[in-house]
Amino acid sequence: MSNQQQLTIVSAPGKALIIGGYLVLDRSFNAVVISTDSRFYCVIKDGQRPNKVIVKSPQFEDAVWEYDVENLESFNQRNQGKGSAFIRFAIKYTLGIISQRIESSAFTEIIGRGLEIMVLGSNDFYSLREQLAKSHLPLTAASTRLIDPLSSFHVPISKVHKTGLGSSAALTTSIVAALYVHFGVVHQNEDGKDYDKRLVNNTAQMCHGLAQGKVGSGFDISAAVWGSQVYKRFSASVIEEAFAANNEDRSELKGIVDFERLSLIVEPDFNEWDSVVRPTRLPPHFILMLADVDAGSHTPSMVGKVLAWRKANPEKANRLWNELGACNQKIEDDLRYLVDMSEVERDLYEEGIRRCSELPGEKWSELSHGSPHNSVIKFMDHVYQTFQQIRNLLRQMSTESEVPIEPPEQTELLDACMKVAGVIMAGVPGAGGYDAIFCVCISEDAVAEVEKVCESWRAMDVLPLLSRELATGYLIEKLEDVRGIDKYI
């Protein structure tokens, strides 16, 4: 790409669901999702060829797709191979909705010039094992830091392993938001920000759901839009409406799509969009870290099995869901209390964190009894204990449904992480399985120690990721602020 003047760049973050896996599929329960500094970047500029949209994903081989957009109804893909369904749906449907929302002369003028779109993902979305092996580097966080940001993987996208940070959701959200910004539907200033975010969320939820052919809880898109948050899902009926308005051959993306109706469906004031988002962030000094386990799990089939077990055993399952829901709620409340304390009782908070960071969590109860003046220590202990209870209940869910949510191999590793001084939570994010683990530490020393535990783990290869919490959702970026992007521009 050249001509830097007319670039639109929007980034959207990856996520880790630390509280509320499976339960969040049900609107009666909340989840806590943390957004990360690993992000997807969508770069848009005017194209050189009229009525063509050229999309490039230059970190991967054979990743250039060309779409004919003269007539959106027969949105044709020109080259062989279908490319990513997430990209096709995001572009076709967002352009279709934009065509309903701006003057048709303005739409025709921009689209008439054609568009060039580039998508780039932070390294942590993909497993770096192959890269490290090729460079003869050991599987350590230190080696990972040596790899260029927004690295080229030198393989087709189908050959890289994902780490579960939510690449498809961040990718979809960055494209939807970037197109809305490029066409002036979403504005670059603060006015109407809430409306804009809701429009991006609704559109991205719809595109992501259509591309996947199913509706999940939507927490990943919501995190890509608003960042770290407490999330209650939306009712599935609203997306089902969008499926009904989509009368096309899914694999070819040909056929009649009622964009006028879709534009109404994603309208933020359409009252069926009933998800509830409370933006949040981890309390000060809390450091989210993740590690790639890379044995691989298939989330949809795990979800299917767990839900089938719940349906077949409603009484037992509801008891378990309610117990887990109560523990999740306690953690949500405790984290909020700790954030409040860090603001109103700064010194007490700092003292509590410092003293907890010197000991493993199993000793915090004793510490709390010896320090009755410091309620921060009491709440830290409470989070530690409650999180252990959550893991117990998830293991029960695992055993009952015969789905390896926290498989024994992960249990041993998580227990070893929980023994490190200054670790408050270590668990499986999202659906769990053999993909990844997360750990929340309260000091850099604890992070370094957990990295050592992971790197020296013998039973599996465990590679710490570099992602940390970045609590903001999608952002309009400046070229000079994005590390590693210049080599592609």
Ligand SMILES: Nc1ncnc2c1ncn2[C@@H]1O[C@H](COP(=O)(O)OP(=O)(O)O)[C@@H](O)[C@H]1O
């Ligand atoms: N850089 C990229 N370019 C194009 N498509 C991508 C890119 N990264 C991810 N994808 C798409 O996202 C899919 C992975 O999404 P998904 O299975 O939902 O995993 P995740 O847990 O990371 O969201 C890939 O199969 C691919 O279709």
Ligand SMILES: C[C@@](O)(CCOP(=O)(O)OP(=O)(O)O)CC(=O)O
């Ligand atoms: C089970 C779930 O509640 C959480 C799954 O979360 P993951 O983070 O594991 O998902 P992927 O991004 O597909 O890997 C299903 C849902 O909420 O949709």
